[in-house]
Amino acid sequence: MYLTRTLHRSLQQQPDQIVTIFRGRQRTYREFCGRVARLAGALQALGMQRGDRVGILALNSDRYLEYAMAAWWGGGVLNPVNVRWSVPEVVFSMDDCDTGILVIDDQFLPMAEGIRGTAKRAPVLIHAGDGDAPAGMHSYERLIAESAPVPDARRGGDDLAIVMYTGGTTGFPKGVMQTHGSLWCGCLQRMADTPPLRGGRVLHTNPFFHIAAMVRVLNQFLAGEVHVIMPSFEPREMLETIERERINELALVPTMIQLLINHPDLAKRDLGSVRRLGYGASAISAAVLEQTMEKLPGVDFSHSYGMTESMIVTTNPPENHSPAARAKGLHLSAGRAGIGIDVKIVDADGNEVPRGTVGEILVRSAGVTPGYWNRPEETAKALRDGWLHTGDGAYMNEQGYIFIVDRIKDMIVSGGENVYSAEVENVIGRHPAVASSAVIGVPHEQWGEAVHAVIVLKSGMQASENEIREHCRAHIAGYKCPKTVEFRQSLPLSGAGKILKRDLRAPHWEGKSRAVN
Amino acid sequence: MYLTRTLHRSLQQQPDQIVTIFRGRQRTYREFCGRVARLAGALQALGMQRGDRVGILALNSDRYLEYAMAAWWGGGVLNPVNVRWSVPEVVFSMDDCDTGILVIDDQFLPMAEGIRGTAKRAPVLIHAGDGDAPAGMHSYERLIAESAPVPDARRGGDDLAIVMYTGGTTGFPKGVMQTHGSLWCGCLQRMADTPPLRGGRVLHTNPFFHIAAMVRVLNQFLAGEVHVIMPSFEPREMLETIERERINELALVPTMIQLLINHPDLAKRDLGSVRRLGYGASAISAAVLEQTMEKLPGVDFSHSYGMTESMIVTTNPPENHSPAARAKGLHLSAGRAGIGIDVKIVDADGNEVPRGTVGEILVRSAGVTPGYWNRPEETAKALRDGWLHTGDGAYMNEQGYIFIVDRIKDMIVSGGENVYSAEVENVIGRHPAVASSAVIGVPHEQWGEAVHAVIVLKSGMQASENEIREHCRAHIAGYKCPKTVEFRQSLPLSGAGKILKRDLRAPHWEGKSRAVN
Structure with missing residues (x-):
């Protein structure tokens, strides 16, 4: 199981087939x-x-x-x-x-x-x-x-292939390791579940530094099919590329889907070649789904859930996106365990909970990371008895479909990017006027969740919302910076002195069925 | 990667789905x-x-x-x-x-x-x-x-799962070991290549002690679908079972296919549910293929090549069975390397030969055996530098398709010329009166070995030794034509449905120190 094997096979069977298309440049x-x-x-x-x-x-x-x-x-x-x-x-x-x-x-x-x-x-x-x-x-x-x-x-095999950095709950990013074998098995499992299209022309719009895009890349190499590549997501160029390159498979996050179907060029382009649309990072709303299905008729929708540490874990198949399934809310599921993947929902003591009860999602599979680069403690915390502790809260229905409702670890998913509150809080805390802060995710139409900071200033000191944002922008990526800032006299604390983020989040999520998007 | 994981997944997702059907007895x-x-x-x-x-x-x-x-x-x-x-x-x-x-x-x-x-x-x-x-x-x-x-x-993982004894082509049977990991990977690779049918209802007719059947069994468990099981191959019961259980996938060897399509019950049964027919053990003749396609319209044919030591190695896909592909002889290929499998054709020194040149097939994949039980010498002979030496002779075309010409040890050398039995058998098979045939080398004073044909005629049809020879002479070089012809009621078959040439050769070579000249 070595990743370049995919090239040797294609060289033997189809050396003159196109492998990459990038803005008109093609390579066999x-x-x-x-x-x-x-x-x-x-x-x-x-x-x-x-x-x-x-x-x-x-x-x-x-x-x-x-x-x-x-x-x-x-x-x-x-x-x-x-x-x-x-x-x-x-x-x-x-x-x-x-x-x-x-x-x-x-x-x-x-x-x-x-x-x-x-x-x-x-x-x-x-x-x-x-x-x-x-x-x-x-x-x-x-x-x-x-x-x-x-x-x-x-x-x-067990040789290291990749180190991908994800935000850390400790405030510092950590390097997720994947071996040739784990990437290989993770991809094969995925392919057994969702077979590659023959003559598949995938359009890569998600950044390659993400595991989601990397899985698609490796699947396409395994299948020996074509990669059509865009530098980054841009709806106009994307619509044009789908038409020109007769793309049949797309991978997007719901935010992108919305931008795509609301784009003025949509009606001008022939998107009839598209057969599959896989989405991830968050569930899709019924409204966006309906609108997209109307505008892209005949396309199979599927939702995959996974993370850098695990590759793809669950898939919600096309049949759960039909009107009948939507009426039952099945389109809101993150799917169920793929071939070769163990998933269970456990309580705080690690015991499996009954169906319908919320607990933490645990994952075990050949596609799970062997650990974090040089972080034995964090590795030991995340991987216990061979089970990856995802930090995501969910319940499972009788058919094994999981519904993610909360995030146990302190993380915000904004526009498909993971933002760890601790990292943002660390940066805010470095501002001279800040006494303490709590960063939470609040619902946002376009991004799913937006980064929101609740700040207590040092007595007698001042800082404006704008100053805080600019301070953050000087230290961390723009998507991690708070979109909104709120100043308070104090933060709600637990008996143990922990900030009660649930209380901070509650008013923002009132009336919603879940506390994450 | 442990084989019972397939059960845990189905228990979680579909505990009430049927898993086995055996003569009307069903289990969830x-x-x-x-x-x-x-x-x-x-x-x-x-x-x-x-x-x-x-x-x-x-x-x-x-x-x-x-x-x-x-x-x-x-x-x-x-x-x-x-x-x-x-x-x-x-x-x-x-x-x-x-x-x-x-x-x-x-x-x-x-x-x-x-x-x-x-x-x-x-x-x-x-x-x-x-x-x-x-x-x-x-x-x-x-x-x-x-x-x-x-x-x-x-x-x-690397824990031993199975020991399967392979026939005594080289003397005593040897136990081929497969681990949980090798079976798992071999099956996943196969599934990525040939995705399981959704709602797949496979009819198992091949004996479970054979790897071909075991791969199907494990695939079906991995996919969480239904096994319909027959005690052994019997055409009448098989036809009846296909109709009753709405079977959509069959796995046969060409000998069985022939018995099936020539059975008087064929016309009485509704076989419209069948969508796939995978065959193995030997290539299929154009005549049988045409006849079968006519009687089972809309069925996808594919040919898989593999062995106990390697699981499935190559697959010849349905498109190579079309009339256009048949005209080019592509239906006679054993297929090309599946996803995750390295295949090469080498000469006696282990060097890769040019396309079109016959050599030995070598295989490397995660599905290859770690070796023979307690047989380090035979293991070292079969597995060199990670490559399994199959003992099968083949050439590869420009698209990576391999064409097996014979077991290398079964090749006949007559008057210094190499004669590949498969080629002669193909020609004999085209004679309208021939049901099946096996071509072997028998000792000959002048030529070292002489080509000898053992033939089973279709019931009620006649052909003389001379007619067969003349038919051959019309199609292939004289030295390849049988010197002698013998008619029998049946050919000795192995558990896998392969013709046991060893048994045919034995009486001719009795008392000799070697079985080739």
Whole structure:
């Protein structure tokens, strides 16, 4: 089970088939593999040894996939950097797992100096662009042109393949490890459940640094089909691309679906090729679902639930999106355990609860992470007796479908991104006027949830909502910054002195059936 | 990755769904799992410890599947005994892997005393039948009724799950080991390639002691669908069962397909539910294929190639069975490497040969056996650098499709020319009077080996030796044509439905030190 095996199979069976399409640039498997083998040689020449981490800070492109495969082909481990992060966040994650090489595209060039200047070990920088590389950087295309192909290092099985950083409840992001074997099994399980379309043309719009996009990428490589890639989600370009490339499979988050179906270009484009729309990150409202089904007739909707630590865990299949199923609320389920996946709902003592009772979702599968990079304590907390503790609260119905109602760990999901309250609270706390703060998620039409900060100021000190927001923006990614700020004299505390976030959240979620979106 | 996980998932999601149908007896997943957990307890009480081998000598039934699952649930390893073997052969295999418990059904009761009397360690015998157990045997039903359920032992991953003895083509049978992980991965790979039918109702007619049937069984458990089981292949009962149980998926070998479509009951039965027909063991002739497609319109044909050591390796998909594909001979391919499987064709030195050149098929995949039970030498011979040496000769075309030309050791060398039996058999099969044939090498003074054909004629039809020879001469080179022809009522078949050429060759080579010249 090694991820580059997918390339060898396609080379044997269909070398002249197109593998990537990026803004009109197409590569066949033969070309793609040739470039991968050369780029792997370049990475080795630049110092990448077996098991070394190499990073990429770039929007989606065909080069992103070449680089991922080249990292594995050359024996390395991929660290795909969150493109929404600030320089300190990027540097933190690169320092944390000692990433020695970084590919950076034009979009993120302004961050290059900051990264090089503050990282513990200044990374070798590779510029993934079309023009000449800036001074002090290698040119991606030149490296490929000037390097000789090397044989596949064939790391696989329990060898580490990827480190993906997610926000941490402790305030610092942690690196989720996935091995070749865990990614491979996670994908196979998914494919057995939701078979790839023959002649599948997937449009990748979600950022590749996310597990959701990475699973789609690997599935498509396993199936030997075509990747159509957009740099990032943009509804107009997306509609145009679906029509031009005859896309038959989409993966979106509900926020994007809404933007797409409300776009003025929708009626102008032929979207008749689309057969599947998979969505994730949050449940979809009946209104959006109905509207989308009307505008995209004949499309199968399915909802997948999972996380970086587990890959895809549950799937709510198309049949649960029919009008009859909607009437029973089945479209609000996150689905049920896929093939090869154990899911159970437990109480605080770890005992399975009866159907219909809310508890924490636990997951066990070959696709679950072996742990967090260099974080034995957090690993031990998340993985107990082989079960991943998701921190998500849900109940299960008689058919095994789970309905997520709450989040046990303190996290906000805004526009499909996980925001850990602790991280935001840490930054707010650094503002000189702030005594204490609590960050919660409040319902938001477009983003599902929005980041909301409740702040107690130090006595005699002042700060405006705007000052707090700007302070945050200087330290963390924009999606983590509070959309709204509320000042109070005090925060509600439990007997143990813990902030009672449930009480803070309650008025915002009044009248809703769930306390998360 | 543990095989009983499939049961836990179905218990969680669909406890009241039917899992087994055997001659009208139906069990739900809830009933089935209850029986499995009790039977596992009984096996432990009878002495089965973790990793111990337990055997079964029985025709196919629902109990066979319960027993397999109970062996795993209780922590044991299954040894499914070849039902075509004599007492000494059964005892050889049980002694070889030290099988301490044996389930035996009514059909094989006459062998019980012989087994008990000659095995190194007399096995505990369990009678799987409906009446009282014979003296000295436990009653299968009584054990279930009187035992308490035990928790799942959850052996999995690299733990041994099964030992399957393969035929004596090379002398003594050897026990092929498969672990929970290798069976699991082999099945997932297969499912990713050939997704299970939703609402799949598979009819099991091939013997469960064979890997081909076991893969189907496990796939069906993974998918959580229905097993309809027949004790063994019998065309009349099969036709009746397809109609009654609305079977949508069949697995056969070409010999069986022929018997089925030539059966007088065919026209009387409604086979409209059948959507898939998978066949294996040998390629199918264009004539049989055409006839079958005419009689079973709308059915997807696919051919899978594999062996006990590797599970399924290649699949020739339905599209290669269309008239256009048949015109190019693509229906004669064994298919190409499935998802997750490496296949290459090598020469005697282990170097990959160019496309179109015949060599030995090598396989590498997570579904390949870790080796033979207690046979390090034979393991080392079969598995070199992680590659399984299949002993099958084939060439690969430009699209990666392999065409098997013969068992390498079955190849006939006549006058210095290589003759591949399959090629001659294909030609003979096109003669209108021929039902089936086997071509072997027999010793010949002048040519070393001479081509000898053993032929079964269609009932009521005639052909002379001369006619056959002339028919061949019209299609292939003279040296490939049979020098001698022998007509028989039937051909000796293995458990897998493969023609036992060894048995055909034996009388010709009696007294010789080798079986080739």
